[in-house]
Amino acid sequence: MKIDLTETNSSKINAALVKARRDIGTPAIGMVLTLVIVTDEENAYDALKSANDASHEHPSRIVVVVKRVSRSPRSRQGARLDAEVRVGADSGTGETVVLRLHGELVDHAQSVVLPLLLPDAPVVVWWPDGAPTDLAGDPLGALGQRRITDTYACEDPIGALGTRAAAYAPGDTDLSWTRITPWRSMLAAALDQQNLSVTSATVEGEADNPSCELLAMWLADRLQVPVTRTLSSGPGLTAVRLETKDGAIVLDRADGALATLCMPGQPDRAVALKRRDTAELLAEELRRLDPDNTYEASLKFGVSKLRSADGAPAKPEAESGAPVEAAPAEAAPKPKPARKTAAK
Structure with a gap:
């Protein structure tokens, strides 16, 4: 069941969720967490599909935050919230709310998401792409006990590891770590x-x-x-x-x-x-909510x-800028030329 809401607010979205559950006879109990997905329109479909598949193991309320940032200064003057509520077969084993934020509301997404969180249930925030530098310091990231990113989606994946290390807070994790x-x-x-x-x-x-x-x-x-x-x-x-x-x-x-x-x-x-x-x-990461x-x-x-392979440091300069002395290495063949392939 799908319900489209235009120029709405969090109160009307909650009312639509209650109405949808009553119409199809689906109880709210049984959902174990709230999964907040912060993405753009381009990646929203793939992220939501993965979250729905993971919900078969972890029934949850999925809140997708799509920030519609416009380049026109005039369009940013008016804040608007559009939403799509999905319950039943259209939302895996839980509930799905797709939020599209326009104008100045983009900078205050946490105020829209907070009333939609399941009471007394853990919150997990996932950035499929475009994660902030400080996950725990981000207004949406501060809502979650766990914060999931994927450094492979960054333009400089190796440099992103140093950024994640510098701003690490208990609860942060990375799908690049889950892959291994x-x-x-x-x-x-x-x-x-x-x-x-x-x-x-x-x-x-x-x-x-x-x-x-x-x-x-x-x-x-x-x-x-x-x-x-x-x-x-x-x-x-x-x-x-x-x-x-x-x-x-x-x-x-x-x-x-x-x-x-x-x-x-x-x-x-x-x-x-x-x-x-x-x-x-994603399903593996949702199995544990304690710090890794x-x-x-x-x-x-x-x-x-x-x-x-030649015995030199993999990165000649550390994050602080000071050189790191490499341990002596045994002779090794030169590396083969690398061919970039998709790792997702």
Whole structure:
């Protein structure tokens, strides 16, 4: 069921939600959170589709905030709110409210969203693209217990990691971090089986892929060993190599779907390691609403402390501008030219 409202307000939107639930006999109970999506008109459809798919696991009220910024100074003089209310089959397993903000109302989106939040339920704010620099300091971000971004959508993904680290607040997270959850699980399980001491590590993946950098920083932070960052043609993250005194532990995924795990003294085995879509990533993030301390530690480790294949720092200057001294590296082949591919 869909209800279109023009030049409306939050009170009328809430009334429309109650009326729609009564008309189709759908109770409000059962929704576990409010998901606020902050996006533009171009990305609204894809973001809403992913949120609806994720709502099958996490029934929620989805509030989509579309800021219609006009270049005309005259059009910004009058504030206007248009809304679309969806309940039932048109909104996954919960409720959906699409808000289109015009004029000066764009700068006061939180005042429109606040009355639409489910009472006594957690709030998660998601920016599919165009996230602010300070997530917790943003008026909409301040409403959420969790704040989700995707650094891969930024023009400079690697630089965005430094920005996220500088402005990190408990509750921040990144879909680029969520993408490497299967990799982290597989590598941790491999080390539990072997019980070997890792002396160095290598992470291979396409250039400017924040997931590769986050995995490398996670390994360097947790294992306290030098980590080398090498390039490949992708797609995305392609291989991880952990050096031990008994041989190398290698997790290699060349095609983006099936990986091969090689461990000393054991036969090679094939493991499923497919690239997941946005709905699966979002559903994983909605499973936990507490701060991710592991993500925080990995993010703050810093890309500048990683090494490139020639032994130099992956980034010659740290975020503060001071040079970072690289650890001595073993000889390694020069990286292959990287070919940029979609990682979403």
